[in-house]
Amino acid sequence: MTVRVIPLGGIGEIGKNMTVVESEDGIVVIDAGIAFPRDEMLGVDLVLPDFSYLREHAARIRAVILTHGHEDHVGGLPYLIREVGVPEVWATRLTLGLVKAKLDEHGLNRAAELREIVPERGVIPLGPFRAEFIRVTHSIPDAVAVVLHTDDGTIVHSGDIKIDHTPVDGRRTDLARFAAVGDRGVALLLGDSTNAERAGWTPSEAVVTRSLERVIRDAPGRVIVTSFASHIHRLQGVIDAAAACDRFVCVVGRSMTRNLNIARNLGYASVPDGILRKPAEIAELEPERVVILCTGSQGEPLSALTRIAYNDHPSVSVMAGDTVIISAKPVPGNELAVHDTMNQLWRVGARVLHQDVAPVHVSGHGSADELKTVLALVRPTYVMPVHGELRHLVAHGALAEEMGVLAANVLIVENGACLELTDGVVQRGANVTAGVVFVDGLGIGDIADVVLRDRRQLSADGVLIVVCQLHDDAAEMREPEVIARGFAPEGAGDELLAEVQLIATRTLADVAERETKIIQAHLHDAIAELVYKRARKRPLILPVVVDV
């Protein structure tokens, strides 16, 4: 028999993590994440993995396992359920709670059976394999690594992992369990590579908790803390610090309120009685008794912190004397938005602390020495670095070699690669279809390259529309009409548009042909040349020819 391991996302990129593990008896999918669009993906809302391979084999899908509740691991689930179908979803209790809320929003609350992972229960049958789960620490509670025992060898997927020995909830990464699995022999490790380039050991969440309490205790006025809405332990740390400093807590931002409620209901967060206040009540409290927890750590335009900073929030505004803590790191690409928010907060009189000037954030991913520790315990024959851009995967591969994995057994692959595990030996099979699918408004699908190219051209230089009427009777001919949008040759602009009109008139007179397409081509080329020569601009040029 052969077990096939096929990453459909998360390799060579940050985001949309998804890995297929299958035997003849069925398919298990580990994670179903989304990625956020890059700037050049103009107008795109979300990015999904290409589900083609799963769609072709939909009948064989037995279960989806979710390692934890972050969007880059669970965000694609509603789309996968709707487009392909999933019989069972396995996840720990908190992850299930977050996923349920998400499926409800999509009207999919009965579309798949939700089954709870309890790591303490040991090995269980799951689809065609026997599975066990190992608790790991990460920047969201209740994260697990996945162990799949197959007849051809054991496969370990680390999920997103950090080795935090002093996590807020006391539930450490279960190193002894990794060791026990390693004792029995592991064929293949799929390991989180996000921080593989960082030397040393990522500091514990306890460092941040202590630092936040110090800042809150010393703050002369209100304290506003922003973090990821799903970082329940960070929120708990802030709530505990507020309680210790005799301050009330106000949670602002839909996703944070929802996540905190889910976490409380499921026993993952505890909020002292009477400490919570509604946003509308803040104004009545003395500033030195207030902590505000809010969304917006990435400078998102419609988030709570951004609206608060720009005085655009219905019930909260920032005041001189406030201390604002950005308890997060900007995701690459969001730096400028976060800097803007910080500067605006300073402008209105707040003091702003962020990770570069105070220990108010730590990563949720293990650094090099943590990854080596995992390798030392699991002792895999093969390693496939996952969750990272190529440079992270390569760095993780180098760590694996340092830890004794044969260079030939370090598998740096790409999305769609197929690893075939047979009797403990891994070989490369033929790649399957993998790629990106864009969610754009209500549509899901491939936005053709031509559309993105048009959007890029439109975004840089706008559009020039030239409307011409063709009359059989030359006496009836009218001047072409020129419409410019997003095109700004300023100053000389009107002059240039007049020139465009003139050259269009002349082109119409010159072209003997009456075929619309040919006239359009001539108009397009003449106008494009003129505009580039005069203004060094390349707007999208659309000649409209009306044959009357």
Added chain:
Amino acid sequence: MTVRVIPLGGIGEIGKNMTVVESEDGIVVIDAGIAFPRDEMLGVDLVLPDFSYLREHAARIRAVILTHGHEDHVGGLPYLIREVGVPEVWATRLTLGLVKAKLDEHGLNRAAELREIVPERGVIPLGPFRAEFIRVTHSIPDAVAVVLHTDDGTIVHSGDIKIDHTPVDGRRTDLARFAAVGDRGVALLLGDSTNAERAGWTPSEAVVTRSLERVIRDAPGRVIVTSFASHIHRLQGVIDAAAACDRFVCVVGRSMTRNLNIARNLGYASVPDGILRKPAEIAELEPERVVILCTGSQGEPLSALTRIAYNDHPSVSVMAGDTVIISAKPVPGNELAVHDTMNQLWRVGARVLHQDVAPVHVSGHGSADELKTVLALVRPTYVMPVHGELRHLVAHGALAEEMGVLAANVLIVENGACLELTDGVVQRGANVTAGVVFVDGLGIGDIADVVLRDRRQLSADGVLIVVCQLHDDAAEMREPEVIARGFAPEGAGDELLAEVQLIATRTLADVAERETKIIQAHLHDAIAELVYKRARKRPLILPVVVDV
């Protein structure tokens, strides 16, 4: 008398540094920089300070002083000369060399008198003031701080400054001269705030030089180093290391070649005989004898390194076994482009080193303890932090207070603020016009907000054009034509466009009015509503009504 200090750029932002210092007898401008456009400034090529104030007082301008040759300090000079006029430009020899090349490109080589700053010459008359210049270290050679002695007090402008005690050319920041100026009393210090949030002391360029030599010595194959084209000392360090390791050097990239030539001709760089090779000759050399110096440290799409990485360069390509050193830091906003280039280099078999994994870059700006050292020497009565976003200015202000400057004398201002220095006392005057002017293609001027808004809408959802013909004779009426570009409702797309056509037809039939503008408004609203309802998209909708 009163001396007025007016920053026109560089306050509350990184870039387009420019400060006016004037008395009744004339105006001196310190620096004339540009900024690079942000992502939301769609289609903009460059950003200039608003020259309105200088245009109004053009006749009184006596000189522009350039503190060093970086674009954010000199890039606006050609525009200032062309739009306003400048009689004299003062700068050190290397800065003049770089500026001459720039003015030649703009056909302005005789438009202003170029005068050389020689710091060793001491105090000289300059416009209405007496000026002296102090050598400072920075990430380009021949940088200076400016001291303006006026009847109302002495003003010191640090320029961009770092206190590197072991610079490549041995020309240290002249701390003793700062002390001597401080001894005689300084009313106002304008100080570089870029790294004010960073604790400690920025490492010396010598650290990088040593590290580069180690990497080049140990590299098994070719070494490709990218850095800023103007960072002459970094280039010199690489050339020296190559010479020490018996390697040839090949310089790739127009701006780097030009800058290195200028620096060599003026005695700011020395290249051992016979070490340089042309790009076309590289293929003939053994890999372990090659160092390639190239542009592209910011992941710019058309730069040498990007083209090399994507195998799009006419004479250089990357090979397995190459070591690539990114000897620079991504400017905020360029992170993703730089990461892309790094990943592509790994993909084709190179090893990539960057500042997060090896000491291959240091900043050119002093950290907190360096700024405090400057404050300790200059001992100014007033401090105006410059060169930084608001958070940097505030951090610099806090350092000034720690160094004994009165809180009320720390002046955190905005572009266009006017500081009036009278007999050693600074007061705030009325603000002058300040802001941004966009260079877009060949045009210089204000791109109206409406144009950028259109471009944003076009970039997100494209454009829908609906062409309708109005005939007096209803029997002659034709179906409206719908043209979509950059609009992608995929799948249901054609269906939606058919619906748009239908609703346009119906709207035309319903509107009794024959006034084109009113018909267009009805068409616009009906189509916008339909498209948003069906696809949650908001394309730019342009109804074209042709009255036949």
